[in-house]
Amino acid sequence: MEPIIRHTGVGVPLRASNVDTDQIIPAVYLKRITRTGFEDALFSSWRKDPEFVLNQPAYAQGTVLVAGPDFGTGSSREHAVWALKDYGFRVVVASRFADIFRGNSGKQGLVTAQVAQPDVELIWKELEKEPGAEVQVDLEARTVRCGSVEASFEIDDYTRWRLMEGLDDISLTLTRAEDIEQFEATRPEWKPKTLPARI
Amino acid sequence: MADKPLTMAEKVWREHVVVPGEEKGGQRTPDLLYIDLHLVHEVTSPQAFEGLRLADRPVRRPDLTIATEDHNTPTLEIDKPIADPISRKQVDTLRANAEEFGIRLHSLGDDDQGIVHVVGPQLGLTQPGMTVVCGDSHTSTHGAFGALAMGIGTSEVEHVLATQTLSLKPFKTMAITVEGTLKPGVSSKDIILAVIAKIGTGGGQGYVLEYRGSAIEQLSMDARMTICNMSIEAGARAGMIAPDETTFDYIKGRPHAPQGADWDAAVENWRALRTDAGAEFDAEVVIDADALEPFVTWGTNPGQGVSLSDTVPAPEDFDDPVDRESAERALKYMDLAPGTPMRDIRVDTVFLGSCTNSRMEDLRAAAGIIRGREKDPQVRMIVVPGSQRVRLQAEAEGLDQVFKEFGAEWRFAGCSMCLGMNPDQLQPGERCASTSNRNFEGRQGKGGRTHLVSPVVAAATAVRGTLSAPSDVLSTEPQPA
């Protein structure tokens, strides 16, 4: 997982509240066996509409999604985060997130910046006034900037630290590799091993 | 200070803590636990392996990992390519991943292939006091050996592959004491169905269940596995049974059992796993084995069950509005009228199989009922051994002939109609007496209706065509073959 401290990229105004995980990625895509390549699945039903924001060339390369409140509700599928990341998003800005989605995001390196709704509205206006405008996100300072708007955002210390260090669950556990090795040295000899196979 | 008496689950847990959790903001962070055995199959592993590849990580302990193909595999014509493209892709992906990461795999056609929860114990890889995980909820099966065995999700599968550990939140303990002796025709499946009907499908949430008492002690390992298997259907995190001589006898001599001096050391350790006298459980449930009768479900969750001698309940029988509503929906889906005697319900299909009931004892018991009898001509019966070893052993004992002469289909090993990921599925509206573990809507095929039963009830039902107890059949003389 790549560390992220500061990020600047094209902002995408998504004027919708309660964007649930079925809208982020419909269930039909869950049968896939891959972990990557979900960019086509992201908002796939909305993208059939030529007017949808990601179908407008100015926003197509967006990396900062600015959405309405209660983003990521619904099922706990991790695929929702994979789809956003595969498309290229590094940050989602919203005034409220669903808990599980926020938890999954933190583990997968997607920043969820919680900004007050009036500030979200101001950013939307900036992005619509000047399509393709960039948003600057500073995890260290906990700020989001877009044109003349500067807003601070909330994120818990632990998640922020993990994102800035680029630590996923496995990396975190691997920081305890020595403890694991020490434990392994104490395991009794007779505990079974699958290899070499005995039949 | 004297050591606090501990339950078996707490002992196994304590022996596996690599890094203890810490108090943070009034909350305890999870303990990091070491995993002794990781079982892998084709459905929940592809993205875990891909995650490893993307991060360029190896599997930490291939020698504590074993894979088998089961959920998608066909049970007929296993030498032909798998017809369904998604199933084939999952199986092919597992083969490629096992090869790349150096993991032992038992593929379709291999003598040790079979349902992951049948294969582990059979190879002697499941032993008391171990931590066992698998990306499958019925991993609780392995608790029959006194192992702490839990189902996990795909990202946890990746975590275990990479680190051989798992962060786990603390659990509560529940003792389920079953005293007495089962009547003839009543089996361990009836015990667990009665437990789930009593505590409900959410009654075990957050708990590790420990089954104990004289009725449990009398059970064989095959029968104990049936009970632990369905712990998850009560919402529990795991189910366990204390290891005893029955357990040791089962393990001894199996391919991966400890040998020589190791065996003695292992048994000494295993004997110490029992729950200490005076240890406290967070909850206790008592079941009277003498009073149990063959059990059968009428609804669409495993808690919706009654004795075979009962009738289909009415929604008004339930005080709780949620239960009432769910009964109403279930009766509609199952197309059953309240008040119908369970024994009057006709079935189209009988499925003998799944990780709940597909071991030697299950096949022997079912064969014992049907031997020399005739199948109801309108009923289709499918027998799917849990593993190829079980299939071979059954054939050596001539059980395949008993099933075939009866008119049942004798298949190759796999999950099969337990979840209908392969071609073995119910048709819409079809009714099935099934020895599996889940009677959810559409579980065995879109629109299919499932009644969960024991192997002997399944066999008796195939004879009479309606849900039946073994005693209904045994009162008639078998026909001379």
Ligand code: SF4
């Ligand atoms: S037999 Fe059924 S419950 Fe058991 S592992 Fe297979 S699908 Fe899951």
